[in-house]
Amino acid sequence: MxxxxxxxxxxxxxxxxxxxxxxxxxxxxxxxxxxxxxxxPVVSYGTPQKFLIPLDDLPDVGDELIFDDMKVVLRRQTETEVAAISLVCTHLGCTVNRVETGFQCPCHGSQYDSDGLVVGGPAPKTLPWLEIKNVPGGQIEVDTGTSMPEGTFYAVV
Missing domain, CATH: 1.20.5 (Single alpha-helices involved in coiled-coils or other helix-helix interfaces)
Known part of the structure; x- marks a missing residue:
């Protein structure tokens, strides 16, 4: 068959x-x-922290001081004005590096100018400017958990 x-x-x-x-x-x-x-992306900036800086340790006028462990750059505008800018990239939370033209993220290439404004890359917003307070004992306190408008300088005594 x-x-x-x-x-x-x-x-x-x-x-x-x-x-x-x-x-x-x-x-x-x-x-x-x-x-x-x-x-x-889910950005985790970690626990907001406050830290103290003695007035004697402030940078000279026109200079900056970078606090790597706190991911903050402190800028002195005039003899009596200072500002703090976060070094945490607003894209995925990497720590940005100081470069000649401003700041650059090593993770995905976001670029910021010297004031933290986004000039390139995937970052969705500017680097946060942080709150500074005068505290007793000849010190200032930088609060990494409180953002302020860009260009906010604080008077130091």
Whole structure:
């Protein structure tokens, strides 16, 4: 008796094709999920901290002092005015580096001018300017948890 051929695919071919399409769908879903997460980053700046700087340690007029451990740069505008700018990139929270033209993020290439304004890269907003208070004992207090408008300088006594 002659064997008759079936029209269409065999059971084995259907299982193979179904598995292949299933794996491609899983790969596409994983890639889409990673892309979605990249487009909406979760930035964690850590616990806001306050730290003290003696007035005697302030930089000269026109100079800056970088506090790497606190991720802050302190800028002295005049004899009586200072400002603090956060060094935490607003894209994904990396610490930016001081460069000749301003600041640059080593992680994804965001670029900021000397005042922390975004001039290139994926960063969504400017570097935060931080609150400074005069405290007793000839010191100032920088609050890394309180942002102020750009260009906010504080009078030091």
């Amino acid at each position: 002659a064997k008759t051929e079936k029209d269409g695919k065999s059971r084995r071919e259907l299982i193979t094709l179904g598995s292949a399409f299933g794996l491609m769908g899983l790969a596409a879903a994983g890639t889409g999920g990673a892309l979605f997460k990249y487009m909406f």
